[in-house]
C-alpha cells in the first residue's frame with residue numbers, strides 16, 4: 001500500500017522505515033527541511049539502534065522517500081498516518097494544533113478517498129473531533145470525498161523502537177467500521193502476527209488504551225519510588241524488595257525500578273493530558289495526580305542527596321561533579337523531560353562545576369543547556385571523572401557497568417558516587433573505596 005507518515009520524528013520515522021521494510025511504499029513528510037535533507041542522504045537525525053541500516057536499505061530499494069512537499073505526499077498516499085507531536089499545553093492538556101493543521105492540509109489536498117490513521121497519542125474522542133473537523137473543511141471547499149479516521153496508537157519504546165515495531169506485543173486498532181479494521185490489518189499482515197495480537201475496538205477505547213498503558217507503567221515507577229523513600233527511613237533495601245515482589249507472577253519484574261523518576265516525551269505529558277481530560281468531565285483521578293507529584297519530587301532527589309553530602313564539606317560552591325548519562329533512558333538521544341536536566345540546572349545553581357558525558361545525547365544536551373556556564377563536555381566517563389569531587393550516575397547506560405571503577409576513583413578528587421538508578425551493587429562499590437549513595441537503601 002502507499003503510505004504517508006505526516007511527521008517524521010521518533011514515531012513517524014521508525015514506523016515509516018519499518019512499514020517500508022514490510023513492503024509498503026512509504027513517504028515520510030516533515031516541515032523541518034533540514035531533517036528531510038539529512039534523511040534524503042540516508043542520515044538519521046535521531047539515534048535509534050538498527051534504524052540507519054533500515055533507512056539505507058529501503059531508500060536504496062526505493063520503498064522509502066522523504067519530502068516536504070505536502071501536496072505530492074498526500075495525493076500519492078492511500079493511507080495517511082498522523083505521527084505529529086502532541087506536547088503539553090500550559091494547563092497540561094494535549095496540544096492538538098499540530099494534528100488540526102495537518103488535518104486542514106489533508107482536506108485541502110484530498111482528491112480521492114483517504115484512510116486517516118492517528119498514531120500520535122491523543123485524548124479520547126480526538127478521532128470523532130477530527131472527523132468532524134475535516135468534514136467541515138471539505139464542505140467549505142465544496143469537496144465531496146469520503147474518508148475515515150481511525151486510531152492506531154503506537155507503543156514502541158525509544159531505544160528499542162525498531163525491534164518493538166517489528167515484534168509488537170499487540171496492535172490496537174480503533175475504528176467504527178469493518179472495512180477500516182481490514183485495511184489496517186492488511187498493513188501489518190507481513191508481520192504474520194497471531195490474530196490475538198490484533199486487538200480491535202472503538203476509537204475512543206483505543207485512544208484511552210494508550211493513555212491507560214502509559215499511566216499504568218508510570219504508576220508502577222512512582223509506587224516503587226514512594227516505597228524507596230520509606231525503605232531509606234526504615235533501613236530496608238528497595239532492590240531486595242523489587243526482586244522479592246517482582247517474582248510474584250501477578251506482579252512481574254518490569255517497571256519496578258526505583259530511581260530519579262521518569263522522563264521522556266511520553267509518560268509525563270500523557271499523565272498530565274489524562275488528568276486534564278478527566279477534569280473536563282468533572283472526574284477526579286487521585287492516583288494519577290499522586291503519580292505525577294511523586295515523580296516531580298523524585299526528580300529533585302539526587303540533587304538533594306548531593307547537596308546534603310556536601311553540606312558538611314563547605315557546600316557545593318566550587319565543587320566539581322561528574323554527570324554520567326543525560327538521555328532520559330539508555331539507548332536513546334532523547335533528553336525531553338529527562339531527570340538529568342533538572343539535576344544539572346540545580347547543581348549549577350548551587351555553584352558547582354559539571355563535567356558531563358553521555359554516549360549519544362551530547363548534541364541534544366549541548367543545545368538544551370547552551371545558556372549555562374561551568375559545563376565541560378567530555379569524551380567519556382573517565383574524562384568526566386577527572387578531578388571530580390563526586391560522580392552522579394543519572395542514566396543507566398550498560399557501558400557504565402563495564403567502567404573500570406578503580407581507575408575512576410584514582411583520578412577523582414573525592415570518592416562519592418551517587419547512583420540515581422541503582423545501577424551498581426552497594427557492597428561492590430564500598431569495597432572499591434567509594435562512598436556510595438543509591439536510591440531506597442539504608443545509608444551506612
Ligand SMILES: NC(=O)c1ccc[n+]([C@@H]2O[C@H](COP(=O)([O-])OP(=O)(O)OC[C@H]3O[C@@H](n4cnc5c(N)ncnc54)[C@H](O)[C@@H]3O)[C@@H](O)[C@H]2O)c1
Pocket residue numbers: 006007008009010011012029030031032035083084085086098101102119120121122154155156157158265266
Ligand atoms: N517518542 C516515543 O517514544 C513515542 C511512542 C509512542 C507514541 N508517541 C506519540 O507519537 C507522537 C509523535 O511523537 P514523536 O516523539 O515522534 O514526536 P517528534 O517531536 O519526535 O516528531 C514530530 C515531527 O513532526 C514534525 N511536524 C510538526 N508539524 C508538522 C506538520 N504540519 N507536517 C509535517 N510534519 C510536522 C516535526 O517537525 C517533527 O519532526 C506524539 O503524540 C507522541 O506522544 C511517541
